[in-house]
Amino acid sequence: MKILVDVDGVVADFVTAYLREVEAVTGHRYAPEDVKEWHIGQALGLTREQIDGADWSMSRGGWCSDLEPYTGAVEAVTELACSHDVWFCTMSLERSNTWDHDRRVWLLRHFPDMVTDAGCPRVIFTPDKRHQMADIMIDDNARFCKDWASEHWSETALLLDRPWNQGPHESEGVMRVRDWSEVLEAVESIEACG
16 A cells, blocks of 8 residues: 655654744743644744744754654654655745755664655655545644545545644544544554455
8 A cells, every 4th residue: 555644743842842943032031732733833923023033943954854753753664665655745935945965864764664666755745735646644733634635535644643743633534633643543443444
């Protein structure tokens, strides 16, 4: 099976790192549990200037190559890649000239065996995941999961549980999973039914 795996919020802990930038700009310390909606600045009630300050810091070279992986993510994705066609599917950060390069560096560091024949990381940069073909997509954005599932009605989107995607977001073709062990169980179940 072909499996698409988002990076930020799924494999890489973008939110914790971004909250450090928010603290540097605002002087207030926040935890990932404080982020109750997709747009972090809105979730925290930040001003436009504060959001711009945190975003500017995030767009500097090397920022995304320093993100920490979520517990169990590297092991689970590596396990999936042993028996499935796994590709990372993520968005570029337009305001950063080095984001895509830094993301490739991060992926090579954490997934050195998940490369193409040319030695590049197995990553797709796209502004719209709906058009990416796969049997399963794993993401932390409920809207992306719903949109992708509506385009791929016979496939399954796995919504990885995070504080910012709570609520009645489930829809046809979207399954919520709490952690990476549930991701592995869901993939196994989907494969068995397929």
